[in-house]
Amino acid sequence: MMENKTTEQKFRQQNKPVKEHLKELFAATREWFSALLDLQHGLSREGTIIAIKNNKRMRGANAWMLMCSIMIASLGLDLDSAAVIIGAMLISPLMAPILGIGLAVGINDREALTISLRHFTIAILIALITSTFYFYITPLGQPTSEILKRTSPNLLDSLVAVFGGLAGIISISRKEQSNAIPGVAIATALMPPLCVSGYGLANGNWPVMLNAFYLFFLNSFFIALTTYIIIRLLRFPFKSHLNEKDARRTRIIITVFSMIIILPSAKILRDLIVFQRDKEKAEMFIDDHFEENCIDFSLVKGDTSNQLVLELLGRSITPDSLQYFNDLLASDYNLENTKLSFVQDNTLRLEKINKMQLELSNLGKIANQLESANKIQSAQETQITELSQKIDSINAISIPFKSIGDELKTIFPKLDEVGFANVEKSVFEKETVTIPLFIVRWNRNTPIYQRRNDEKKIYDFLIKRADLDTLQIIAY
Structure with missing residues (x-):
C-alpha cells in the first residue's frame, strides 16, 4: 500500500503542469536574488550610528587632515596631475559630516542634524580658505584641464556622488567596516570642485567659483540623499517618532529641494549634449x-x-x-x-606655422632615417646570402671518392674514367640546391645497350655506397 502511494506521488511530480514548474523556478530565482541583494546580513545599526556621529565633527585631527588633503588636491589641480588629486582623496575626511546629515534626517535626530550642518559648514570654510590661500600665492595658477573639468557641472557628475554615497553608507553600516574605497569615491565628487572654488576666489573669477561650488553642493546633496534613502530602506529606528504629517512634510521638502538642485544641472547637461x-x-x-x-x-x-x-x-x-x-x-x-x-x-x-614647420622637419628626418635603415638592411641581407653560400660550399657533400672509384672499376671493367663534383643547380623560381655529380667514360668498345644497363646499376650502387639522397650521372 505504501509503495503504491509513493509511486503515485512520484508520478504526480513527474506530470506536474508546466505552469507549476515555472512558478517554482520564479520563486527560486526571486529567493536567490533576495539573498544576493540582502543588505540586512552583516548590518550593524548601532555601530553605524556611532561611527558616523564620532567622525562627523570637523575639529582636531579631522580639521588637520582636511587642510592637508585640500592643499594636496590644490597642488594636483595646479600641476594638472590626476595622480596627486587621487592621493589627496585617500586622506580626505570630507564625507563624514555629509553622511551625518543623511543619517540625522533618516532617523529624525534634530540635534545630530544641527551638529552635522555646523561641522559641514566649518569643513567648507576650511577648504575654501586653504585652497584660496594656495592659489593666491602659487606662481603657476593657470586654468589647467583638471580645473576646467570642474567648471561645467551636469547631471552625470552627480552619479559619482550617488554611487559614492551608496558605497559609503553600505560600507559603514557593516559590522566589518572598510572606509577606504567609498572614501575615495565620495572624495572624487567633493574635493576637486571645492578646491576649484578656491581657485575662482583667488583669481576673482566668479563664474568659475560659482560653477565649481554648485558642483560641490550638488554632489554633497546627492551623497546625503543616498544616505537618507539607505537608512530608511534598512529601517533604522527613529530617535523621535514622526507622525504622519511630519513624515509627509519631510518627504515634500526633500522632493522639492531635490528638484531645485537637479534642474540647473539637467539644463547644463542638455546644453552640453546639444x-x-x-x-x-x-x-x-x-x-x-x-x-x-x-x-x-x-x-x-x-x-x-x-x-x-x-x-x-x-x-x-x-x-x-x-x-x-x-x-x-x-x-x-x-x-x-x-x-x-x-x-x-x-x-x-x-607659433602654429612654426609648429607645422617643425613637424615637417621631423617627418623629413624620419624619412631619411628609414631610408638609411633600408639600405643597411639590404646590405645585411646581401652579406647573409654570401655567407650562406660559403657555408653551403663548406658543408658540401663529401664522399670517399678514391675507394668508390676503385670499386666501380672492379665491378664495371669497361669503365675508363670516373669523376665527381658538387654542382649548384637553380630552377630560377626556386632556391638553389647542391647536388652530387658523377661523370663516367666508357671504353669505346662497350655496346650501347650494356652502357644503359650498367649506368642504372652504377646509380643504385652510388646511392647506397655513398649514402646519398640523390645524384646525377653524366656518361659518354
Whole structure:
C-alpha cells in the first residue's frame, strides 16, 4: 500500500503542469536574488550610528587632515596631475559630516542634524580658505584641464556622488567596516570642485567659483540623499517618532529641494549634449568642404549663437563665399545658430606655422632615417646570402671518392674514367640546391645497350655506397 502511494506521488511530480514548474523556478530565482541583494546580513545599526556621529565633527585631527588633503588636491589641480588629486582623496575626511546629515534626517535626530550642518559648514570654510590661500600665492595658477573639468557641472557628475554615497553608507553600516574605497569615491565628487572654488576666489573669477561650488553642493546633496534613502530602506529606528504629517512634510521638502538642485544641472547637461552634436555637425561640414585646407578649427559657444572658426592654409575665402557657407551650415547641417569665420594664410598664428614647420622637419628626418635603415638592411641581407653560400660550399657533400672509384672499376671493367663534383643547380623560381655529380667514360668498345644497363646499376650502387639522397650521372 505504501509503495503504491509513493509511486503515485512520484508520478504526480513527474506530470506536474508546466505552469507549476515555472512558478517554482520564479520563486527560486526571486529567493536567490533576495539573498544576493540582502543588505540586512552583516548590518550593524548601532555601530553605524556611532561611527558616523564620532567622525562627523570637523575639529582636531579631522580639521588637520582636511587642510592637508585640500592643499594636496590644490597642488594636483595646479600641476594638472590626476595622480596627486587621487592621493589627496585617500586622506580626505570630507564625507563624514555629509553622511551625518543623511543619517540625522533618516532617523529624525534634530540635534545630530544641527551638529552635522555646523561641522559641514566649518569643513567648507576650511577648504575654501586653504585652497584660496594656495592659489593666491602659487606662481603657476593657470586654468589647467583638471580645473576646467570642474567648471561645467551636469547631471552625470552627480552619479559619482550617488554611487559614492551608496558605497559609503553600505560600507559603514557593516559590522566589518572598510572606509577606504567609498572614501575615495565620495572624495572624487567633493574635493576637486571645492578646491576649484578656491581657485575662482583667488583669481576673482566668479563664474568659475560659482560653477565649481554648485558642483560641490550638488554632489554633497546627492551623497546625503543616498544616505537618507539607505537608512530608511534598512529601517533604522527613529530617535523621535514622526507622525504622519511630519513624515509627509519631510518627504515634500526633500522632493522639492531635490528638484531645485537637479534642474540647473539637467539644463547644463542638455546644453552640453546639444553643443556636442553641433560640434559633430561642424566636423562633418569641414570634412565635406575644407578637408585639405583646414589645419585647425574651434567651435566657440556664445550666449545667443556659436561661432565656428576655421584656420585655412592655401585657400582664400571671399565675402560672397562666406555668406554661401553660412547659408550652407543652416540648410544642410542644421546649424542655424552658428556663424562661420576664417583665419587665413596672412593672419595665421606664427607659433602654429612654426609648429607645422617643425613637424615637417621631423617627418623629413624620419624619412631619411628609414631610408638609411633600408639600405643597411639590404646590405645585411646581401652579406647573409654570401655567407650562406660559403657555408653551403663548406658543408658540401663529401664522399670517399678514391675507394668508390676503385670499386666501380672492379665491378664495371669497361669503365675508363670516373669523376665527381658538387654542382649548384637553380630552377630560377626556386632556391638553389647542391647536388652530387658523377661523370663516367666508357671504353669505346662497350655496346650501347650494356652502357644503359650498367649506368642504372652504377646509380643504385652510388646511392647506397655513398649514402646519398640523390645524384646525377653524366656518361659518354
